[in-house]
Amino acid sequence: MKPRSVKTYAPATISNLGPGFDTLGVAINSPGDTVVARRRSEPGLGFSVATKNAGVPLDAKKNVASFVASLLLNEKHPSFGIEMILHKSMPVGSGLGSSAASSVAAAVAVNALLVKPLSKADLLPFILEGERLACGSAHADNAAPSLLGGGCLIRSYDPLDVVPFPVNPSLVWIVVHPNTEVLTKKARTILPDQIPLRSAIRQWGNVAGLIMGLGAGDRDLIKRCVEDVVAEPLRAQLIPGFYDVKKAALAAGALGCSISGSGPSIFAIASSMQKARIIGTQMAKTFRLVANIESNVYISRTNGIGARIAWRKGA
Ligand code: HSE
Numbered sequence: 566m567k568p569r570s571v572k573t574y575a576p577a578t579i580s581n582l583g584p585g586f587d588t589l590g591v592a593i594n595s596p597g598d599t600v601v602a603r604r605r606s607e608p609g610l611g612f613s614v615a616t617k618n619a620g621v622p623l624d625a626k627k628n629v630a631s632f633v634a635s636l637l638l639n640e641k642h643p644s645f646g647i648e649m650i651l652h653k654s655m656p657v658g659s660g661l662g663s664s665a666a667s668s669v670a671a672a673v674a675v676n677a678l679l680v681k682p683l684s685k686a687d688l689l690p691f692i693l694e695g696e697r698l699a700c701g702s703a704h705a706d707n708a709a710p711s712l713l714g715g716g717c718l719i720r721s722y723d724p725l726d727v728v729p730f731p732v733n734p735s736l737v738w739i740v741v742h743p744n745t746e747v748l749t750k751k752a753r754t755i756l757p758d759q760i761p762l763r764s765a766i767r768q769w770g771n772v773a774g775l776i777m778g779l780g781a782g783d784r785d786l787i788k789r790c791v792e793d794v795v796a797e798p799l800r801a802q803l804i805p806g807f808y809d810v811k812k813a814a815l816a817a818g819a820l821g822c823s824i825s826g827s828g829p830s831i832f833a834i835a836s837s838m839q840k841a842r843i844i845g846t847q848m849a850k851t852f853r854l855v856a857n858i859e860s861n862v863y864i865s866r867t868n869g870i871g872a873r874i875a876w877r878k879g880a
Pocket of ligand 1 (some may be wrong): 580581586587588605660662704706707749752753825826
């Protein structure tokens, strides 16, 4: 029997991981977005947003959650409609995969109410249309890990080929979100269409090495590979105090540090929870000192599950 109502949760993600622009991402435990959805007899989608965060589109045509939910309903055209509330707790333009988390939570909720639900992997193309709506590009490096959990390599976009990669359980992620906004759309327009071959070679080496290092928990290899010669040098200017915060993270023992997604959040990797707390504190302190910006610090091991159904009711 199918549930009549569900509550879903989709977690934040760190994408790019330094060198892996549009190709690497991992899921963390929190923050995340929540959707509550229920079947209704009237066909179509009823949508509302509960949030204290600024900049979240309330219009169903502009919000990624309702957009993705409608795409899925149009494809599956069930005999019932759906009433959906997005509980938006993630800040917009944060570099934490906020739009992806909303789209994922919505897609998983609608799917759970369908008579013949799709597999999680088959939901991804719908969710990527939400990413296209949010920032003009259907990049999957936030959406895939938020949906599927763990580390995801987007090996190819055409055809879409998402390959999970292991992250050693000893590793801890730190994300520091300064109280400022960078819109992904803008952060993408400042990147070049082409890069020099020598940059590409360095980046390829780092991506491959990082995947190996994360899987093995090889601290020295991770240290060498969290290096981005393509996006970080251009995007750093969008984040006040970026290089000071990065320096503080590395000085406090981080195995690597770079921009989370398109920023302004900055991520770091630690070899223990205790070190992660020290690194996070130093990063936030540096943001305050050099840029006079307060931040939120998130510390998490890799979230191996991704989006989940928090509860389901009725039959
Ligand atoms: N890979 C994307 C970018 C992630 O860097 O633009 C955006 O969150």
